[in-house]
């Protein structure tokens with residue numbers, strides 16, 4: 359049922375281009391942002407695991423420092439590719455996104471502080487080398503935790519932006535802006551869904567690094583392939599459980615969208631699940647046969663389709679949440 363329209367539009371002028379143009383750009387740029395974020399965050403996590411497992415042996419340190427050198431590029435890529443969906447989300451959902459941003463004002467503002475510190479941290483680690491690595495491990499861990507926190511603030515803000523019924527209570531409980539959206543039942547599974555995916559994609563980053571080293575240094579390339587490929591497989595297996603938890607946490611009518619009520623959402627979920635399971639089998643086969651082509655071309659191709667499907671599913675979910683208040687088109 360449509361509620362009385364108490365939330366005014368952001369701008370009395372109509373959209374300066376057709377609705378579908380903004381929607382397409384929002385989904386495509388969000389997809390690019392999430393891919394860059396996944397490589398950065400997942401790469402950082404796997405670099406730490408490699409360092410920790412190797413107990414400072416040169417082999418594990420090499421993976422650590424090789425990944426570390428990529429992070430000062432991947433972080434600004436994440437930011438730049440985040441600005442585009444930020445613009446489109448404001449055009450289409452501005453009155454919802456601004457309101458929730460004001461309610462979670464301080465954590466939202468802290469994103470900038472965390473980003474700056476994490477950026478310095480990634481630079482510090484990238485300037486260290488295997489021989490003189492100082493506090494590289496600790497600094498990397500700290501920066502990775504800060505980027506986790508940034509993702510968490512985003513999930514808080516975005517889930518709050520699509521549930522206007524919570525705004526009043528939250529705002530008046532702390533008008534100064536020290537709020538999160540912790541009482542939202544979908545928050546933790548949704549956030550974990552993003553973070554587990556990031557680890558899987560970090561695994562694919564290592565597979566790409568293996569491809570780049572395949573002819574030059576085969577032994578190291580095989581080590582990267584095995585470590586990255588296994589990271590991808592374990593995280594994607596865990597994702598099946600997290601995904602089920604996320605689906606189960608949704609309100610019943612939203613969940614049913616993916617179970618037949620909305621044909622497109624249902625097909626996209628099937629594509630996502632089939633792609634996820636298929637990519638696990640394909641990667642496992644590629645690791646057994648040390649087939650870099652399959653690991654570095656076919657698996658990422660399938661995963662790209664899965665992430666794109668999930669990005670559209672996420673958009674369908676937002677529109678369903680906002681339907682009683684607002685239909686952006």
Ligand code: HEM
Nearest residue numbers: 388395436437440441443444447505508509512513516552
């Ligand atoms: C570097 C650390 C960052 C991480 C780990 C991160 C992570 C995330 C995650 C997990 C989401 C999805 C949240 C959800 O739907 O529950 C998200 C969405 C988003 N991020 Fe980032 N992000 C980062 C930086 C940025 C920056 C700096 C910007 C902008 C300049 C940005 C712009 C966006 C936008 C606009 C969305 C939502 C798009 C939409 O609702 O369609 N992100 N981010």
